[in-house]
Each structure stands twice: as structure tokens, then as C-alpha cells.
Amino acid sequence: MLTVVFLLAYPAFASDFFVFQIGAYTLILGTIALSLMMLAGYGGMVSLAQVTVAGFAAYLMAILGDNSVGVMGLGWPWWLTVLVSVLGAALFSAFIGAVSVRTEGIYTIMITLAVAVAFFFFVRQNYVLFNGFSGFAGVEPPTIFGIYWRDPTPFYYLTLAVAAGFFWAVYYGAKSTFGLSLQAIRDNPRRMRALGYNVTLHRITAYFFAGLIAGVAGVLLVWFNGRISPGTIGVDVAIDILVIAVVGGMRHPIGPFLGAIAFVLLENFAIDLIDRERFNMVIGTAFLLVVLFSPDGLLGLWNRVRPKLRFKRDTQLSADRVENGKPAKAGSPDNN
Amino acid sequence: MGILKYTMAAAVAVSLAGPAVAADKIKMGALATLEGAFTVLGEDSMRGVKMALEEFGYKAGGKEIELITGSSDATPDSAIRATRKLVEQDGVQILIGPLSGSEGLAVKDYAKTQPNVTFLNGSSAAQDTTLRNPADNFFRFSTEGAQWMAGLGEYAYNEKGYRSMAVLAEDYSFPYTQVFGFLEPFCRLGGKAPADARFWVPIGNKDYSSVIAALPDDVDAIYVALGGADAVNFLTQYEQSGGDLPLVGGSITVDQSVLGSKGNIKKSVIGTPSAGPVSDTWDDPRWATFVKTYQTMFPKGFPSPSLFAHAYYINTKAALLALNEVNGDLSDGEKKFRAALSKLSFETPTGMVSVDERRNAIADIFLTEVIEGPDGNLVNKTIKIIPQVNQTLGVSYDKFLEYGQVSRENPKCD
Numbered sequence: 001m002l003t004v005v006f007l008l009a010y011p012a013f014a015s016d017f018f019v020f021q022i023g024a025y026t027l028i029l030g031t032i033a034l035s036l037m038m039l040a041g042y043g044g045m046v047s048l049a050q051v052t053v054a055g056f057a058a059y060l061m062a063i064l065g066d067n068s069v070g071v072m073g074l075g076w077p078w079w080l081t082v083l084v085s086v087l088g089a090a091l092f093s094a095f096i097g098a099v100s101v102r103t104e105g106i107y108t109i110m111i112t113l114a115v116a117v118a119f120f121f122f123v124r125q126n127y128v129l130f131n132g133f134s135g136f137a138g139v140e141p142p143t144i145f146g147i148y149w150r151d152p153t154p155f156y157y158l159t160l161a162v163a164a165g166f167f168w169a170v171y172y173g174a175k176s177t178f179g180l181s182l183q184a185i186r187d188n189p190r191r192m193r194a195l196g197y198n199v200t201l202h203r204i205t206a207y208f209f210a211g212l213i214a215g216v217a218g219v220l221l222v223w224f225n226g227r228i229s230p231g232t233i234g235v236d237v238a239i240d241i242l243v244i245a246v247v248g249g250m251r252h253p254i255g256p257f258l259g260a261i262a263f264v265l266l267e268n269f270a271i272d273l274i275d276r277e278r279f280n281m282v283i284g285t286a287f288l289l290v291v292l293f294s295p296d297g298l299l300g301l302w303n304r305v306r307p308k309l310r311f312k313r314d315t316q317l318s319a320d321r322v323e324n325g326k327p328a329k330a331g332s333p334d335n336n
Numbered sequence: 337m338g339i340l341k342y343t344m345a346a347a348v349a350v351s352l353a354g355p356a357v358a359a360d361k362i363k364m365g366a367l368a369t370l371e372g373a374f375t376v377l378g379e380d381s382m383r384g385v386k387m388a389l390e391e392f393g394y395k396a397g398g399k400e401i402e403l404i405t406g407s408s409d410a411t412p413d414s415a416i417r418a419t420r421k422l423v424e425q426d427g428v429q430i431l432i433g434p435l436s437g438s439e440g441l442a443v444k445d446y447a448k449t450q451p452n453v454t455f456l457n458g459s460s461a462a463q464d465t466t467l468r469n470p471a472d473n474f475f476r477f478s479t480e481g482a483q484w485m486a487g488l489g490e491y492a493y494n495e496k497g498y499r500s501m502a503v504l505a506e507d508y509s510f511p512y513t514q515v516f517g518f519l520e521p522f523c524r525l526g527g528k529a530p531a532d533a534r535f536w537v538p539i540g541n542k543d544y545s546s547v548i549a550a551l552p553d554d555v556d557a558i559y560v561a562l563g564g565a566d567a568v569n570f571l572t573q574y575e576q577s578g579g580d581l582p583l584v585g586g587s588i589t590v591d592q593s594v595l596g597s598k599g600n601i602k603k604s605v606i607g608t609p610s611a612g613p614v615s616d617t618w619d620d621p622r623w624a625t626f627v628k629t630y631q632t633m634f635p636k637g638f639p640s641p642s643l644f645a646h647a648y649y650i651n652t653k654a655a656l657l658a659l660n661e662v663n664g665d666l667s668d669g670e671k672k673f674r675a676a677l678s679k680l681s682f683e684t685p686t687g688m689v690s691v692d693e694r695r696n697a698i699a700d701i702f703l704t705e706v707i708e709g710p711d712g713n714l715v716n717k718t719i720k721i722i723p724q725v726n727q728t729l730g731v732s733y734d735k736f737l738e739y740g741q742v743s744r745e746n747p748k749c750d
Binding site: 015016017018020021025121124125127132133134135137138225226227229231232234236267268271280 | 371405406407409410411412413414416417420421424425438441442445507508509538539744
């Protein structure tokens with residue numbers, strides 16, 4: 001509850017820089033990482049192509065809508081552009097899913113990485129559609145209700161609404177029939193197949209939904225930057241998103257947003273902490289420490305600290321309980 | 337959820353403890369690529385900034401200069417993020433940067449949204465940063481890619497007698513600008529460089545065997561506009577494959593970072609003409625002093641300052657000189673400061689520099705040729721100095737715009 005109030009009141013006391021570049025950017029990165037968290041945490045499929053999907057939507061925005069470069073820019077109305085871009089990204093994601101779902105673990109990572117790299121080089125060398133190395137500039141959000149949506153505060157609330165919406169969607173979706181069967185498929189695909197579930201279709205559907213999330217985030221990203229070029233969707237960015245999801249924690253949809261806060265703050269301020277030639281080392285070390293001390297990321301760190309704080313006074317009680325009622329050995333199967 | 341709260345609270349604490357601008361201090365930002373593929377060049381750029389500040393004792397117009405550095409990775413997005421942080425969070429009043437072409441275009445667009453801050457270019461050399469839709473508060477005291485080629489096209493046609501040429505360049509805005517600057521006079525004189533003899537490779541290309549195999553052998557020479565590791569890779573492989581066509585180099589194709597490399601490139605590069613804003617071996621006392629200062633200040637730097645250090649030095653120095661002129665008065669949207677910058681004309685290690693009405697530099701350009709030095713090192717010999725080259729290469733602004741935007745096919749030339 002406090003968090004909600006804080007997030008809503010944030011622009012009232014933070015500077016424009018903190019509202020836009022820290023706040024809104026965190027929420028956008030968090031949303032992209034959320035789509036990865038949903039695939040990896042609930043579906044067991046680590047996809048490195050989520051930034052590619054977001055970038056696909058961003059490119060569609062520039063190609064179908066307006067840009068200032070003079071290549072493409074078909075000038076569709078904004079609502080149609082957004083709709084087609086997001087749906088296009090979701091279908092693209094479903095396509096990536098269709099290509100990769102029959103693989104497991106490291107092979108999924110390899111295939112999605114290959115897709116990400118292929119798309120990166122394709123847009124960098126295609127000049128007719130994607131304008132190659134320089135990409136597109138001058139992609140602006142529309143002015144609706146007399147509000148220019150790229151001003152820091154309106155844009156912040158826009159990203160907040162999107163991020164919160166997808167957060168609840170993923171949070172409750174995980175408890176739905178689809179969410180539960182997806183988690184069951186993650187744990188034991190063979191058994192689910194034997195039970196009559198179409199495992200492949202479930203996974204592709206998950207990719208489709210993840211594509212919706214990443215696609216909307218991609219639209220926000222191109223509005224945020226005002227531009228899109230191959231550098232935005234490079235392999236290093238794909239790895240950044242993976243780092244955000246892993247550092248934040250994959251077990252709860254809040255994880256990616258925690259990771260994104262840590263990432264954006266470090267990215268912006270590490271250069272002030274240390275000699276300019278070494279600041280990337282600070283970023284790396286911070287993430288290394290998090291992963292080293294908490295395999296579940298920041299989320300796991302919190303979960304581990306919280307019981308210690310909250311139940312301090314109950315420690316004696318629980319200790320007694322353990323003393324008296326020793327764990328029963330009766331049911332253990334290893335007494336043959 | 338709780339941890340979110342704390343982190344955000346920490347963020348707010350930082351924002352509230354934001355910058356307090358003291359009246360007797362001027363905040364200057366410097367942006368260069370301190371990460372990614374161009375890190376080494378970015379570090380040399382920062383040396384240029386420091387040299388200028390050191391020369392003025394970190395004081396200008398009676399006020400102390402506080403330097404804040406920012407880093408990008410050569411993508412426009414990261415340049416904008418770093419610029420925004422320097423301007424909106426750190427509150428710099430003057431910004432020097434960025435380093436590479438596409439970044440410059442992005443920062444120019446951003447400059448239009450910050451009318452109260454003055455931007456001076458670093459070393460970015462794309463043409464349209466100042467030629468089309470310039471920003472009122474963006475100055476470039478360093479010259480750009482097409483200017484750097486001044487005199488080279490005429491030299492290749494008249495002195496070397498080349499009539500048809502192949503082109504090999506990286507596939508982005510800066511090499512387009514260079515190719516345009518070279519071919520425009522070359523083709524006007526009657527030279528040929530048809531579109532199917534132009535080869536565009538992505539930055540970071542390692543294997544040039546297919547390009548070398550495809551190079552036509554009925555041309556007189558090859559114009560190569562590659563930089564850093566790309567240039568070394570191509571030259572090494574070209575030498576290995578027994579290629580014997582003479583070469584003509586872009587501004588960063590045969591500079592010290594390439595000539596000083598360990599690759600076996602001697603045979604193919606000796607005699608290669610090139611042009612650029614600096615010449616390593618120019619025997620002018622101003623340049624010699626500059627090199628000497630650089631070597632004393634940065635024993636770990638390059639043997640002699642790169643064109644990146646040079647460009648950042650000149651732009652920083654321009655800002656400091658203009659500050660002296662207005663006694664550090666940056667009030668009223670920095671109007672006086674900008675007026676001083678526009679009128680500024682000053683002596684640099686490479687001659688006089690001033691800016692035109694679109695705030696782009698007019699400066700001397702050096703025509704050079706690679707020779708083998710007395711100790712076996714490869715160095716660039718200064719052949720000729722092209723005085724006071726402007727952005728429109730001698731023709732009027734309107735006429736120059738008719739040439740069209742730089743691209744793979746401009747100029748046509750077949």
C-alpha cells in the first residue's frame with residue numbers, strides 16, 4: 001500500500017530527471033524484463049530475444065507511423081500504429097516460440113540468442129525498410145487530451161500504468177488455469193503431455209503473451225528515446241535484460257522491477273562513485289555480489305532477511321517446537 | 337515490495353541532495369566513449385579536454401571550471417542518456433561532446449530542447465550535425481568528415497593520375513561523409529567510381545577475403561575509409577593476398593593508431609595519400625609544442641595526439657576563450673557567451689579556426705602521404721596544407737545543398 005502511494009506521488013517531489021530518466025526508464029526496462037521473467041520463471045524458457053521483440057515493435061512504430069529521417073514513415077494514425085506494432089511484436093514472439101519451444105535449457109538460450117543476433121544484423125544492413133546503421137529518429141508520442149505524452153510526468157504515469165497493468169496480469173495470470181498448467185509444464189513436460197495437455201501450444205501461447213508485454217514496452221521505449229537504431233537491440237542490451245531479471249529475481253513479478261531499479265541507478269551513478277575508467281567494474285561487481293550471496297536475486301535476499309526480522313521474538317517459540325516435536329521418521333522411504 | 341520502497345527512497349535522497357550551483361563556479365561536462373569499441377579513442381578525447389583545461393589552470397572568466405565526465409558506448413541512445421544526466425542532473429552549463437557521427441546527430445536534436453545550455457562538439461564528424469536543421473546552441477570548432485578530405489580528390493586525379501577507383505568503406509554516416517568529400521572533386525574532374533565498385537562493410541568486420549576477391553582489377557586505385565581495427569585487418573589481409581593496387585586512405589585509415597600496429601602492412605601502405613585535420617609530422621612549432629605537452633602530460637597516451645584529442649582540445653579551448661571574453665557571464669540563456677563563440681577566431685596547434693553562420697568550423701586541412709621514417713617506422717609526411725576549408729567546400733550554401741545528403745550512392749560518378 002505504501003509502495004502504491006509512493007509510486008503515485010513520486011513525480012510530486014522528484015526532479016524531472018528522476019521522473020523521466022530514472023523512473024520511466026526503470027519501468028520500461030522492468031516491463032521488458034517482466035516478459036522474460038514470465039517466460040523463464042513460469043515457463044522455464046530463458047529467451048534472450050525479448051529485447052528483439054520490443055525492438056521489433058519499436059521499429060514498426062517508426063516504419064508505420066511518423067519519423068524525421070525520410071525513410072518509410074507511412075504516417076498511419078497513432079492508435080492503429082500502436083495496435084499493429086504490439087500485435088506484430090506478439091506474433092513475432094510467437095514465431096520465435098514456435099522455432100524454439102522444442103528445445104530445452106541451454107538450447108533455448110542458444111536459439112533465441114541466434115534470433116536476436118540475426119535480427120540485429122538484419123536491421124543494421126537493411127536500408128530499404130530499417131534504414132541500416134542510423135535507424136530512425138523523431139518518433140514522437142501523440143498529443144491526446146491536450147497532454148503531450150513525452151513530458152516527464154505524463155510519460156511517467158503512462159509507463160507506471162502499463163507496468164502496473166502487466167504486473168497484475170502476470171501476478172494473477174500465474175494463478176489462472178493457463179498459468180498453473182504452464183508451471184506444471186515447466187516442472188514436468190512429459191507428465192503433462194501424458195495427461196493430454198498440448199505442451200507445445202501452451203508454450204507458444206506463453207511466448208505470444210510475453211510478446212504482448214515486450215511489444216508495449218517497445219512502444220514506450222521508442223517514445224522514451226525518440227529514436228530506434230540497431231544499437232538499441234544489440235546483444236549487450238539483451239544481456240542487460242537477462243541481468244535485470246536474474247538480479248531482481250525470477251520467482252515473483254516484482255523481481256524484474258527491483259532489478260531494473262538497481263540497474264538504472266548503477267548505470268547512471270556508478271560513474272560518480274569511482275574513476276571514470278573503472279565504473280563498469282562497479283556495476284559488474286554489484287551484480288556479482290547479489291548473485292553470489294542470493295541465487296534468487298534481490299527478491300531472494302529480501303525473503304531471506306524478512307523472516308529474521310519479523311519473527312525475532314518468536315525465535316524462542318519455534319526453537320522449542322523443534323526441540324519437542326522431533327521430525328517424524330516413520331514415513332521416510334529409505335529404511336529397506 | 338518493501339525493498340522497492342527503500343530503493344526508491346534512496347533514489348529520492350540522491351535527487352534531493354542534487355547539485356547546488358555555486359555562483360563562482362562554472363560546470364562543464366565532457367562526453368566521450370569510455371566503453372565499447374571506441375574506448376581507446378574516448379580516453380584520448382578526455383586527454384584533449386584536460387590539456388585545454390590545464391592550459392587555463394581550470395579557470396576562465398575569473399571563475400573556476402568544474403569538469404564532470406560522462407560516458408557513452410557510441411550508440412545514439414547511450415549518448416542521449418549520458419547527455420541528459422550531465423545536463424539535467426549534474427547541471428552542466430557547457431557540454432563538450434560527443435565522439436562519433438551518429439551520436440552527434442542525436443545530441444544536436446537534444447540540444448534544441450535545452451536552449452539554456454551551450455553544446456560544443458567533441459570529434460563527431462557527420463555532415464548534417466550542422467549542415468541541415470542546425471541547433472542554435474550547438475557549435476563545432478572541429479571540422480567534419482567531408483572537409484577532412486579537402487584536396488585529396490584533386491590530388492588523386494591530377495598528381496597521381498588515377499582515373500577510375502574502387503571504394504571500400506564502413507557502412508555508416510561518417511564514412512559516407514568521407515567518401516562524398518573525396519569523390520565529389522574527383523568525379524567533377526572526370527574520375528569514375530561506379531556503384532558496383534563500392535563495397536560497404538559493417539563496423540567490426542574481421543574477414544575481408546570475399547571483398548578482396550571481388551575488387552575489380554581494372555581500376556587504378558582503391559579508396560579505403562576504414563578505422564582502427566577494421567583498417568588493420570583489411571590492410572594485413574590485402575598484403576597477404578598479394579594485392580598490389582595503390583591505395584588512397586580516409587582520415588583514420590592510415591593514422592598513427594593503424595600505422596603503429598603490429599600487422600604486416602608496410603608494402604601496401606607506403607605511398608598512400610590521405611587527408612585530415614592533423615598531421616603527425618608537421619614541422620610547425622605550434623604543433624610541435626602541442627605534441628610535446630601531450631607527451632609530457634600523458635606518458636601512457638599515444639606517441640602523438642590523435643585527431644580525437646585534437647578535436648576535443650580545440651572545442652574545449654574555444655569554450656574557455658569565449659568564457660574569458662564575457663568574464664564568465666552565463667546569464668540570460670548564455671546569450672553573450674554564444675555571441676562570443678560565434679565571433680571567436682583563434683590560433684590552434686593546426687592553424688586559425690573560426691565558425692561559419694551555421695556554427696561549423698573553418699580550418700586548415702592537411703594532405704599527407706605515408707613514408708618510411710628514418711628508424712623504419714611508418715609516418716605521414718605533410719605534402720600540402722589546404723588553408724581555411726569551409727563546410728560547403730568552397731561553393732555557396734544553396735549550391736552545396738543541391739549535391740544532396742551523403743549516402744552510399746552520392747555522388748553518382750559513373
